[in-house]
Amino acid sequence: MPFPYASPEQIMRDRAEYARKGIARGRSVVVVQYADGILLVAPNPSKALHKISEIYDRIGFAAVGRYNEFETLRQAGIRYADVNGYNYNRKDVTARALANVYASQLGMIFTDSIKALEVEIVVAEVGESADQDQIYRLTFDGSVFDEQGMAVIGGQSDTVATRLKERYRPGAPLAEALDAALTALTEPGGERPSAAQLEVAVLDRNREHRKFLRLSGPRLERLLTPATPAAPETPAAPAAEGGPKPPPTAPEGDIDTGSEPPL
Amino acid sequence: MASQQAWMNNLFTNTGSSSFTEFLRGYAPDMLPGNRDALPAPVGEQIPHATTIVAITCAGGVVMAGDRRATSGNMISNRDMEKVFRTDEYSCMGIAGTASTGIEMARLYQVELEHYEKLEGRSLSTEGKANRLATMVRGNLGAAMQGLVVVPIFAAYDERIGGGRIFGYDVGGGPYEHQLYHSIGSGSIFARGSLKKLYRENAAPDEAVLTVLQALYDAADDDSATGGPDVTRKIWPVVAVITDEGFRRLPDEEVTAAVETLLAGRMIDPDGPTAPLR
Incomplete structure (x- = not known):
């Protein structure tokens, strides 16, 4: 049976459309520079399935989209970094090289496969000083964007980015940067995610050896406290509902529980 | 270059294992140490050898120290070699035997632990x-x-028991867990005798540091391949302390202070501190 003709343009457009829809369904992830390095913030109630990860000494990874797809990318990144660091020297592993590996893989899948990867990722590298920090954003088709100071991926990324730009101040201390990120991730008038619903990590240039550090538990609570002075009027309301609330910045669609794709 | 291709092409393959070594074995075997053809003749003496490492447990952790000498036969091939390696936040290893093979093993082991993590x-x-x-x-x-013999020693802070643990090996593998203390390398016999007499249960980490330095001094005293503190060049043993706060290699100033205490004592009694007879 002959297939109806579809132009290459049409095929690419459909694929891009499909991937874009999948990515926009989840919640946004924010990567932003602060005084001592780079902060990565993801609303993620799951403790097991991470959206943010360490790749190497100075390099971190953040992703949105389908969990299984970006998990494969994450693992490949770790393999790539470890093989190169072992073969040469730990100093010879760079975010730029890694971004290129990702870009070629994403681009190849976008053109060759039936379905593009429904992912958007950030590869961030903390440098010796703030002007050496690098944040690369990669989209499903393999495009690489060299971001300055901040990047937002997934969900309603444009809206979140706009809100982030209003609050973001270069060289802000950690608590202020986190506050800006959370403000950006929360719809105006919406309730901020609590520490338990957040996945937060930093690439802190002042740390020895490995710069990546997850912030959780009491440490994260402490960072969040000064940023939330007044308690919401109806604190009991979310608990009473019993189920997971729809994410404040997500469009209509599937509820993101963090435990099943799409994230 | 062929191996470069193989591993780059398999980055995105799910290998079903979280082991870095397994990945290399599958796709880049050339990079693995020890993966070499049989040598035409045993090399033994001609390659630099690393010598004595000691480790002891202390209150809430473990201390490891190694001398700085490497020898090829009767020649001192290196006087400031480092043989104690941080392997991750809560563990370290020391090597005795063929230096090059040992360093490669330590480097691979570091990546192995981190890769899994x-x-x-x-x-x-x-x-x-x-x-x-x-x-x-x-x-x-x-x-x-x-x-090309390498025998490592492994020490770690175990969060589960809240204290330090020490593991020894032989050429065939292991591990053998050692309570309290252990030493490896050419001077290990003398070091162990010293540790046996100077070991104090639940000693504070800084006391334990002095104990390992004494043991290394005793090893250097009786074993020509072990280097003692090099007073003129100010080369001191590498000392690592691992507690719940993680791995810490003592900075030079701290080791200098401990070595000076030791030397002052040895000036009076060259055989060092004595253990009570009863």
Whole structure:
């Protein structure tokens, strides 16, 4: 049976459309520079399935989209970094090289496969000083964007980015940067995610050896406290509902529980 | 270049294992140490050898120290070599035997632990780490038979028991867990005798540091391949302390202070502190 003709343009457009829809369904992830390095913030109630990860000494990874797809990318990144660091020297592993590996893989899948990867990722590298920090954003088709100071991926990324730009101040201390990120991730008038619903990590240039550090538990609570002075009027309301609330910045669609794709 | 291709093409392959060594074995075997053809003749003496390492447990942790000498036969090939390596936040290893093979093993082992931790999102258990090192030592058995012997010592802070643990190996693998203290290398017999008499249960980490320095001094005193503190060049042993706060290599100033205490004592009594007779 002959297939109806579809132009290459049409095929690419459909694929891009499909991937874009999948990515926009989840919640946004924010990567932003602060005084001592780079902060990565993801609303993620799951403790097991991470959206943010360490790749190497100075390099971190953040992703949105389908969990299984970006998990494969994450693992490949770790393999790539470890093989190169072992073969040469730990100093010879760079975010730029890694971004290129990702870009070629994403681009190849976008053109060759039936379905593009429904992912958007950030590869961030903390440098010796703030002007050496690098944040690369990669989209499903393999495009690489060299971001300055901040990047937002997934969900309603444009809206979140706009809100982030209003609050973001270069060289802000950690608590202020986190506050800006959370403000950006929360719809105006919406309730901020609590520490338990957040996945937060930093690439802190002042740390020895490995710069990546997850912030959780009491440490994260402490960072969040000064940023939330007044308690919401109806604190009991979310608990009473019993189920997971729809994410404040997500469009209509599937509820993101963090435990099943799409994230 | 062929191996470069193989591993780059398989980055995105799910290997079903979180082991870095397994990945290299599958796709870049050339990079693995010990993966060499049989040597025409045993090399033994001609390659630099690393010598004495000691480790003891202390209150809430473990202390490891190594002298700085490497020897090829009767020649001192290196006087400021480092043989104690940080392997992750809560563990370290020391090497005795063929220096080059030992350093390669330590480097691979570091990546191995970190690779697992990053892929799985959790660290290996202390026993898991010790067993993994045993596999690597066993993998070197062929080379060991040719004279490239490496015997490591592994020490870690175990969060589960809230204290330090020490593991020893032989050329065939291991691990053998040692309570209290252990030493490896050419001067290990003398060091162990010293540790046996100077070991104090639940000693504070800084006391334990002095104990290992005394043991290394005793080893250097009786073993020509072990280097004592080099007073003129100010080369002191490498000392690492691991507690719940993680791995810490003592900075030079701290070791200098401890070595000066030791030397002052030895000036009066060259044989060092004596243990009570009863």
